[in-house]
Amino acid sequence: MAEAGTTRGLVAACLAASLMPLNSTMIAVAVPAISRDVHHDPGAVTQALVATYLVAAIALQSPGGKMGDRIGQWRAFAFGQGLLAAGAAAGFLAPTLWLLTVSRVVMAAGGAIVVPATIALLRSELPEAKRGRAFGIFGSVMSLAAGIGPLVGGELVRLFGWESIFLANIPVLLVSAALALTARHVRTPKLPTRFDWLGSLLLATLLACVVAGAEVTGSAAWMLVGAGVALVAPFVLVERRAADPVIRFRLFSDVRFTAGTLVVALLNLVMYALLFEIPLVLEKLFDLDAGETGRVIVFMMLAMVVTSTVAGRLTDRLGPRPLGLAGGLVCFAGIVALTVGPLDAPSDVRLPLALLGIGIGLANPAAQTASMAGIARADSGMAAGIGSTMRYLGGIIGVATLGRGLDLSGSRAEILGQHHVLLMIFGGVLMIAIGCAALLGPRAAANR
Numbered sequence: 353m354a355e356a357g358t359t360r361g362l363v364a365a366c367l368a369a370s371l372m373p374l375n376s377t378m379i380a381v382a383v384p385a386i387s388r389d390v391h392h393d394p395g396a397v398t399q400a401l402v403a404t405y406l407v408a409a410i411a412l413q414s415p416g417g418k419m420g421d422r423i424g425q426w427r428a429f430a431f432g433q434g435l436l437a438a439g440a441a442a443g444f445l446a447p448t449l450w451l452l453t454v455s456r457v458v459m460a461a462g463g464a465i466v467v468p469a470t471i472a473l474l475r476s477e478l479p480e481a482k483r484g485r486a487f488g489i490f491g492s493v494m495s496l497a498a499g500i501g502p503l504v505g506g507e508l509v510r511l512f513g514w515e516s517i518f519l520a521n522i523p524v525l526l527v528s529a530a531l532a533l534t535a536r537h538v539r540t541p542k543l544p545t546r547f548d549w550l551g552s553l554l555l556a557t558l559l560a561c562v563v564a565g566a567e568v569t570g571s572a573a574w575m576l577v578g579a580g581v582a583l584v585a586p587f588v589l590v591e592r593r594a595a596d597p598v599i600r601f602r603l604f605s606d607v608r609f610t611a612g613t614l615v616v617a618l619l620n621l622v623m624y625a626l627l628f629e630i631p632l633v634l635e636k637l638f639d640l641d642a643g644e645t646g647r648v649i650v651f652m653m654l655a656m657v658v659t660s661t662v663a664g665r666l667t668d669r670l671g672p673r674p675l676g677l678a679g680g681l682v683c684f685a686g687i688v689a690l691t692v693g694p695l696d697a698p699s700d701v702r703l704p705l706a707l708l709g710i711g712i713g714l715a716n717p718a719a720q721t722a723s724m725a726g727i728a729r730a731d732s733g734m735a736a737g738i739g740s741t742m743r744y745l746g747g748i749i750g751v752a753t754l755g756r757g758l759d760l761s762g763s764r765a766e767i768l769g770q771h772h773v774l775l776m777i778f779g780g781v782l783m784i785a786i787g788c789a790a791l792l793g794p795r796a797a798a799n800r
């Protein structure tokens with residue numbers, strides 16, 4: 353019975369965590385309808401509802417993870433669920449763009465607590481021999497949620513209006529809460545130290561500046577990134593003096609944690625960049641519509657979702673290192689196939705994208721498992737928050753690289769030339785990821 357309760361609780365956690373990627377992509381198709389109702393330009397609506405959500409989600413991951421270590425992962429999870437529900441309800445009722453923006457930030461804050469708590473619970477509630485399978489399923493759920501977001505959002509907007517994309521969160525959260533009530537909740541003793549508010553504020557501001565700088569161009573980008581870099585030194589100083597810091601730097605002395613976190617971040621960099629780059633190039637070269645490009649990209653997403661579940665089980669049997677290396681090498685093969693293969697028709701990218709999806713699906717569960725293997729239970733939320741932050745930062749850097757390296761106003765030859773340069777950059781990124789995968793470590797000797 354206890355094991356069944358644990359399983360139901362972890363299902364509840366994964367279900368709530370999936371709302372974060374779902375909400376990040378589902379909103380895109382609702383922007384035109386929202387802009388008409390709130391009487392703002394679509395560009396302004398995108399910045400208000402998409403960019404702010406992304407900034408808040410990244411900036412609050414580490415403080416959200418630390419909260420779970422201090423008050424208990426299940427308490428933090430419940431608090432995050434409450435924020436998600438409050439934000440969703442506010443978005444459903446919001447009459448203005450300003451209130452809609454606030455609701456999206458609240459939802460992002462809830463997700464930034466729920467996701468690290470879920471990862472920490474997978475680490476602490478399961479024996480090590482079963483974590484690879486769990487992280488594989490978790491990766492599949494998160495990837496699937498991000499992939500189906502535009503489809504689900506489009507149908508909801510078409511049938512019920514844009515407000516329904518906010519309201520749709522409530523039934524999912526209710527089911528998640530009902531399942532979570534059956535889990536075994538271990539009470540966390542109250543810590544004598546205070547929460548690291550100053551360190552959390554410095555970290556959130558630092559990350560917000562870097563992310564915002566990646567979203568814009570020109571002098572504003574340099575100013576924002578420069579401001580973020582300038583905050584690194586005071587942040588490190590504060591953390592070294594804090595009694596219970598939001599980030600404990602000694603975590604990075606664990607090679608498996610550092611290597612696993614980097615593998616996930618680097619693979620996310622390549623994946624998100626290609627999710628945007630391939631449709632843009634295909635649309636320009638072959639005059640495709642959104643539906644046609646989506647059917648091409650689905651090869652990568654489906655391959656990643658299916659492979660991730662299988663790879664989790666293989667990680668438990670073979671260990672993280674073989675799966676991480678195999679995944680990185682398959683990803684690199686996909687990039688090579690995209691680079692040297694012809695691009696005479698949209699179908700030419702299907703096999704390379706499928707290889708990339710298989711590679712990412714193989715490597716991600718292995719990297720996630722390895723990164724959490726040596727982390728003490730008391731620091732699992734902190735480690736999960738750092739990992740989630742790095743994952744999203746990888747995606748941001750990938751998209752920013754794309755924005756600065758692809759100009760679609762040129763000729764076909766110029767576009768293809770830029771496309772190949774970007775692919776070579778991504779190939780270099782994957783080589784670094786393969787090097788990190790070599791450090792992920794063998795299969796655990798015993799359950800912990």
